[in-house]
Amino acid sequence: MDKRIINFNPGPAALPEPVLQRARDEMLDWAGTGMSVLECSHRSKEFEALLHGAKARLTELLGIPDGYQVLFVGGGATLQFAMVPLNLCPPDGTASYVVTGSWAKKAYQEAGKVGRKAVIAATTETKEKTFHRIPKPAEIKVEGDPAYVHLCSNNTIFGTQWQQYPDLGKHVMIGDFSSDFMSRRMDVSKFGLIYAGAQKNVGPAGVTVVVGRKELLALEQPNLPTYLRYKIHAENDSLYNTPPVFGIYMVALVLDWIKEQGGLVALERRNDEKGQILYGAIDGSGGFYRGAADQDSRSLMNVTYRLPTEELEAAFVADAKKAGMVGLKGHRSVGGVRASTYNAVSVEHVKTLVAFMKEFQRTKG
Amino acid sequence: MDKRIINFNPGPAALPEPVLQRARDEMLDWAGTGMSVLECSHRSKEFEALLHGAKARLTELLGIPDGYQVLFVGGGATLQFAMVPLNLCPPDGTASYVVTGSWAKKAYQEAGKVGRKAVIAATTETKEKTFHRIPKPAEIKVEGDPAYVHLCSNNTIFGTQWQQYPDLGKHVMIGDFSSDFMSRRMDVSKFGLIYAGAQKNVGPAGVTVVVGRKELLALEQPNLPTYLRYKIHAENDSLYNTPPVFGIYMVALVLDWIKEQGGLVALERRNDEKGQILYGAIDGSGGFYRGAADQDSRSLMNVTYRLPTEELEAAFVADAKKAGMVGLKGHRSVGGVRASTYNAVSVEHVKTLVAFMKEFQRTKG
Numbered sequence: 001m002d003k004r005i006i007n008f009n010p011g012p013a014a015l016p017e018p019v020l021q022r023a024r025d026e027m028l029d030w031a032g033t034g035m036s037v038l039e040c041s042h043r044s045k046e047f048e049a050l051l052h053g054a055k056a057r058l059t060e061l062l063g064i065p066d067g068y069q070v071l072f073v074g075g076g077a078t079l080q081f082a083m084v085p086l087n088l089c090p091p092d093g094t095a096s097y098v099v100t101g102s103w104a105k106k107a108y109q110e111a112g113k114v115g116r117k118a119v120i121a122a123t124t125e126t127k128e129k130t131f132h133r134i135p136k137p138a139e140i141k142v143e144g145d146p147a148y149v150h151l152c153s154n155n156t157i158f159g160t161q162w163q164q165y166p167d168l169g170k171h172v173m174i175g176d177f178s179s180d181f182m183s184r185r186m187d188v189s190k191f192g193l194i195y196a197g198a199q200k201n202v203g204p205a206g207v208t209v210v211v212g213r214k215e216l217l218a219l220e221q222p223n224l225p226t227y228l229r230y231k232i233h234a235e236n237d238s239l240y241n242t243p244p245v246f247g248i249y250m251v252a253l254v255l256d257w258i259k260e261q262g263g264l265v266a267l268e269r270r271n272d273e274k275g276q277i278l279y280g281a282i283d284g285s286g287g288f289y290r291g292a293a294d295q296d297s298r299s300l301m302n303v304t305y306r307l308p309t310e311e312l313e314a315a316f317v318a319d320a321k322k323a324g325m326v327g328l329k330g331h332r333s334v335g336g337v338r339a340s341t342y343n344a345v346s347v348e349h350v351k352t353l354v355a356f357m358k359e360f361q362r363t364k365g
Numbered sequence: 366m367d368k369r370i371i372n373f374n375p376g377p378a379a380l381p382e383p384v385l386q387r388a389r390d391e392m393l394d395w396a397g398t399g400m401s402v403l404e405c406s407h408r409s410k411e412f413e414a415l416l417h418g419a420k421a422r423l424t425e426l427l428g429i430p431d432g433y434q435v436l437f438v439g440g441g442a443t444l445q446f447a448m449v450p451l452n453l454c455p456p457d458g459t460a461s462y463v464v465t466g467s468w469a470k471k472a473y474q475e476a477g478k479v480g481r482k483a484v485i486a487a488t489t490e491t492k493e494k495t496f497h498r499i500p501k502p503a504e505i506k507v508e509g510d511p512a513y514v515h516l517c518s519n520n521t522i523f524g525t526q527w528q529q530y531p532d533l534g535k536h537v538m539i540g541d542f543s544s545d546f547m548s549r550r551m552d553v554s555k556f557g558l559i560y561a562g563a564q565k566n567v568g569p570a571g572v573t574v575v576v577g578r579k580e581l582l583a584l585e586q587p588n589l590p591t592y593l594r595y596k597i598h599a600e601n602d603s604l605y606n607t608p609p610v611f612g613i614y615m616v617a618l619v620l621d622w623i624k625e626q627g628g629l630v631a632l633e634r635r636n637d638e639k640g641q642i643l644y645g646a647i648d649g650s651g652g653f654y655r656g657a658a659d660q661d662s663r664s665l666m667n668v669t670y671r672l673p674t675e676e677l678e679a680a681f682v683a684d685a686k687k688a689g690m691v692g693l694k695g696h697r698s699v700g701g702v703r704a705s706t707y708n709a710v711s712v713e714h715v716k717t718l719v720a721f722m723k724e725f726q727r728t729k730g
Contacts, residue, residue: 003394003399004393004394004399004400005398005399005400007399007400007404009400009404009405009406010406011406011607012403012404012405012406012407012607012610013404014400014404015401015403015404017393020392020393020401020403021392021393023392023403024389024392024393027385027386027388027389027392028369028382028385028386028389029368029369033370033691034368034369034370034372034689034691035369035370035372035374035379035691036380036385038377038380038385038388038569038615039372039374039377039378039379039380040374040377041374041375041376041377041692042377042570074439074440074441074444074571074609075439075440075444075592076439076592076606076607077606078591078592078605078606079439079440079590079592081590081591081592082590082591082592082593083590086590110590110591113588113589113590113591114588114589114590115588197607199607199610204403204610204611205407205607205608205609205610205611206439206571206572206608206609206610206611206612207571223478223479223480224478224479225444225446225447225448225451225475225478225479225593226443226446226447226475226478227440227441227443227444227446227447228447228590228593240443241441241442241443242376242377242441242562242564242570243570243571244439244570244571244609244612245377245564245569245570245571246569246570246571246611246612247571247609247611250403324399326398326399326400327406
């Protein structure tokens with residue numbers, strides 16, 4: 001009998017239990033092949049069907065418009081931080097970044113590291129090097145004619161999330177959606193290209209989903225490593241080299257699960273409900289729990305909060321673990337508590353956490 | 366009841382059945398964590414123990430000397446084709462390649478694509494663009510003072526393999542071991558750096574093992590993407606960003622299995638035996654089956670052979686599939702038959718193939 005814990009990990013994170021059960025059941029004989037998907041050729045008709053099925057399912061669920069292509073790439077969002085400027089910004093061009101958290105800042109810095117001129121369109125960094133909010137539209141200043149403007153949809157460490165994406169007119173927006181991809185509806189057409197490391201909401205670590213306008217994916221700059229060229233991945237339908245087969249398989253299973261749940265409308269409703277319950281408990285605690293992010297910037301994926309003292313925070317995390325809940329320690333750079341409530345974390349899991357929070361406050365507060 | 370097929374896939378390829386069974390059994394609750402390894406934080410003590418255990422096991426099994434470090438990187442050998450020249454060859458330096466097959470040639474070409482001066486130390490390419498042999502030591506001409514000399518240990522497509530690595534004196538040798546890694550003993554100290562996509566002998570697609578001398582891993586060149594810097598991976602012990610967690614887990618399980626089999630001495634003996642049986646059947650077929658590689662260059666990992674006609678080759682592959690053996694079709698660029706006999710392919714599997722070959726020759730020959 002498996003003893004499953006309640007998993008609030010920030011990523012790699014909880015996966016839907018039915019998905020894991022299916023992966024388990026198919027581990028030695030997948031799709032009638034007599035072999036594991038781990039042993040299956042990426043050039044086999046079974047894997048090609050899986051890959052195309054996953055792309056079609058994603059297109060359906062997310063409402064990806066015509067003119068976009070879906071890619072699966074290894075290397076994580078960290079590699080995308082380099083691929084975006086290297087492919088989309090000419091060597092003498094400028095790339096513009098909205099800096100709302102640690103990862104957004106890393107993306108900005110990476111553009112400079114690979115030799116592009118990177119500028120900041122807006123930042124919400126405080127003098128203590130933390131980020132508590134998403135900028136107002138009027139704060140975003142895109143100067144000149146940058147190749148694109150990059151933003152990070154959800155900030156895992158600080159627990160902030162764009163409630164609405166800005167309208168930047170003619171400028172091409174690029175989005176890092178690693179930590180809230182497929183957690184709510186979105187208008188893909190507002191973006192030239194989006195990417196998401198799978199390991200929060202749609203799969204395991206080791207595969208990144210890229211959705212981009214075909215004309216952007218066709219751009220090339222000189223001397224780029226083959227693996228870093230979107231054009232190569234696009235022309236070869238993510239099969240230029242051996243892709244992360246198992247990661248793509250898991251993404252396909254998770255997408256099937258999302259469909260079964262009722263698609264993004266249903267997940268968005270559920271994630272809203274989880275957020276109301278958890279933020280409601282924080283705000284209703286009489287100040288014992290204090291939300292770390294500004295109210296209008298709160299993330300539904302990473303709920304960050306503080307307790308009156310660091311000692312209480314440590315006790316909270318330790319006691320929660322004893323009560324069967326893990327992953328609640330805040331990121332080392334900010335401290336406090338962080339409950340990551342991705343798609344696979346259920347309303348019941350959040351209610352269990354809230355009950356624990358009330359009991360903790362009653363006994364230790 | 367699982368119906369397991371005999372899998373001669375060239376990669377992704379057969380994995381040891383006990384490894385798959387263990388992955389299956391642990392899928393919902395790994396290492397007593399109450400979660401899948403797919404859901405586990407790469408910063409958790411359980412995953413760090415797994416990672417360090419895998420490195421220690423690899424070091425023990427392969428006899429990696431002091432002064433080397435083991436890394437796990439995403440992106441496959443294709444990304445290594447770029448990382449090797451970008452990190453190890455200065456922008457104004459020269460990189461030297463021994464070209465013995467399609468992948469060795471891609472590695473050579475990639476060095477040029479990323480802006481390095483790449484030269485050929487030896488090539489065995491024929492005017493028909495095929496490769497049937499490994500060069501003799503005297504054929505290898507390393508001119509000047511290249512940053513390194515790169516070779517590919519085993520050539521999957523043409524079925525050739527270095528029987529003995531050359532002695533290049535002061536020159537730093539770099540080896541692509543993707544298709545025969547951990548299939549036999551080797552002297553790591555002859556190489557400055559070796560790398561291997563896991564998906565042949567040691568795991569699933571999506572993770573690459575790199576073993577390099579620490580002073581080479583510390584080299585840096587300007588403007589490299591962070592993910593492409595060996596130095597970053599080395600300094601952060603493969604945990605700079607979220608690594609391919611499940612791939613590393615599978616590699617760890619396969620390494621445990623190799624240890625249980627008796628280590629590389631036992632696997633080498635078994636792979637030799639498989640080769641003798643299969644090449645023996647080819648050479649003893651009175652010319653019906655003809656080995657595609659020169660005798661002294663034959664691979665124990667990819668056994669390539671031809672039949673009298675392409676029609677017979679197609680019938681052979683189709684009939685073998687009906688008999689429960691898959692993956693035997695030669696690479697599209699060379700045709701014929703290819704039996705990939707990596708570590709997880711047993712002596713019994715090879716005997717079954719040989720029995721089928723004899724029966725096919727008797728009835729169709």
